[in-house]
Amino acid sequence: MPRFAPQIKIPAIYMRGGTSKGVFFRLQDLPESARQPGPARDALLLRVLGSPDPYGKQIDGLGNGSSSTSKAVILSQSTRTGHDVDYLFGQVAIDQSVVDWSGNCGNLSAAVGPCAIHMGLIDTARIAQSGVATIRIWQANIGKSIVAHVPISDGQVQETGDFALDGVTFPAAEVALEFVDPADAGEGGGAMFPTARLVDELDVPGTGRLAATLINAGIPTVFLNAHDLGYTGTELQAAINGDATALARLEAIRAQGALQMGLIQHLGDAATRPHTPKLAFVAPPADYTASSGKRIKAGDIDLLVRALSMGQLHHAMMGTAAVAVGVAAAIPGTLVNLAAGGECGDGFARPSVRFGHPSGTLRVGAQAALVDGQWQVTKVAMSRSARVLMEGQVRVPVDNF
The missing domain is CATH 3.10.310.10 (Diaminopimelate Epimerase; Chain A, domain 1)
Structure with missing residues (x-):
């Protein structure tokens, strides 16, 4: 035996x-x-x-x-x-x-x-x-x-x-x-904005050109406009996670973002680091029903955010991605800031943002300031349990x- x-x-x-x-x-x-x-x-x-x-x-x-x-x-x-x-x-x-x-x-x-x-x-x-x-x-x-x-x-x-x-x-x-x-704000945007731009353009084979904010705050994140992907920003997990074609397209976009952020040297390397970068898409506020059945009203949120983790739409929001949302929302001109209204203007950071995700809402605050022409973020705060x-x-x- x-x-x-x-x-x-x-x-x-x-x-x-x-x-x-x-x-x-x-x-x-x-x-x-x-x-x-x-x-x-x-x-x-x-x-x-x-x-x-x-x-x-x-x-x-x-x-x-x-x-x-x-x-x-x-x-x-x-x-x-x-x-x-x-x-x-x-x-x-x-x-x-x-x-x-x-x-x-x-x-x-x-x-x-x-x-x-x-x-x-x-x-x-x-x-x-x-x-x-x-x-x-x-x-x-x-x-x-x-x-x-x-x-x-x-x-x-x-x-x-x-x-x-x-x-x-x-x-x-x-x-x-x-x-x-x-986020480390080095020369020319440094690690916070790896390309030193608030909005980049990703050229994704089979998808085309997409506007993107590439940011390294909390966790490297690629932000897109929901509308550019054919989404409304109110989607729940079932609308995306059951669509193999959509998931493959989103993974191809994530890989292109990782390459442009300098996180990988070749597109194929993205499969070896599925945890980063995160991919998220944003939209202006809209009414929707959360996965719990709770009704979320557009007037109660600043924007909509949907994020993917390990190749699937997340059921709520990753904490590190929420940090990235807070930082990007604070800085005028990013896609996240623009989806939230962008009304703070040059030199004025948005101190906090409440966003809608598949399970409900979350508030996150960022202490950001424009110093010598560069954005610096000293702290992001949120509560969990x-x-x-x-x-x-x-x-x-x-x-x-």
């Missing part, structure tokens, strides 16, 4: 953060071979989530068959001055053997502070008996700082509350996030990594 390798146990916490879910690990709890980047770490996380799965369901893992639920996080106590915890995010593909480390997850960023406290990574002297704990996070994927304001009650993270977040069924405690210096769903140990066959 053949002998098969046993399973090992690894401590983990399964958390919801914003409109996403992920498996959180302490770095020191991982098997030694997975404590550093490389094939062993990727193989471990793929097996934990249940990928690659040709059925697209991740039945044999903790993933749930969507980009929002196929995520892994590794936390460690930070040795970086001014920070409490290092946060590394892996977007695990569902049907491919790919873990994309090229960007952050803004939704799960809301869970990092609470999880770090649960894991004992934060000095207990910094956790008051009640009030708010300010957790300083180093986002290791992109080299940026995030500040999380975590509510505390009786010396523990407060997870229940009355903060409602569209895309999440139940209310919870509010976690306010600040994304510090989310987070909750521990399960904690204990995951089991993984030892011969998988």
Whole structure:
């Protein structure tokens, strides 16, 4: 009778953060071979989530068959001055053997502070008996700082509350996030606008020329006008995710944007980094019915935004893409700003924007200013919520990594 390798146990916490879910690990709890980047770490996380799965369901893992639920996080106590915890995010593909480390997850960023406290990574002297704990996070994927304001009650993270977040069924405690210096404004626009232009033109074979705002804020994002794609901006997931031809066209556009942003050297390389850049399309406000049945009125929002993640229209809005929306909306002349009315004018940034997404609405604020002819964004703020769903140990066959 053949002998098969046993399973090992690894401590983990399964958390919801914003409109996403992920498996959180302490770095020191991982098997030694997975404590550093490389094939062993990727193989471990793929097996934990249940990928690659040709059925697209991740039945044999903790993933749930969507980009929002196929995520892994590794936390460690930070040795970086001014920070409490290092946060590394892996977007695990569902049907491919790919873990994309090229960007952050803004939704799960809301869970990092609470999880770090649960894991004992934060000095207990910094956790008051009640009030708010300010957790300083180093986002290791992109080299940026995030500040999380975590509510505390009786010396523990407060997870229940009355903060409602569209895309999440139940209310919870509010976690306010600040994304510090989310875009680097270098010479000629630098990393914020990789081409140094507010609006570019993408020439996509089979589609033609499309106006696009290419921005690196929160996460590299390609913004398009919904009208140019034949959309209204009120679409829900079913209108796009069931259309293989549309998804292929949108992926071709994303690849062209990645090439123009300098993120890849050849169009074919886009398949190796499906997490970035994001692709989103915008439109002026309009009435629509959200996926929950909630009626969204045009007068209650500034614009419409629909975004794709890992090749599918997202059910709500990725947190990092929301950062990009806030920054682009603040800067006069971008497609996002123009869809929102563009009325702020030269030299005046829009301080906040409320946009409609498939599950409802979200408000995000950006502190932006025109300095010596260049736009600088010092902070983007939004609120999410987070909750521990399960904690204990995951089991993984030892011969998988």
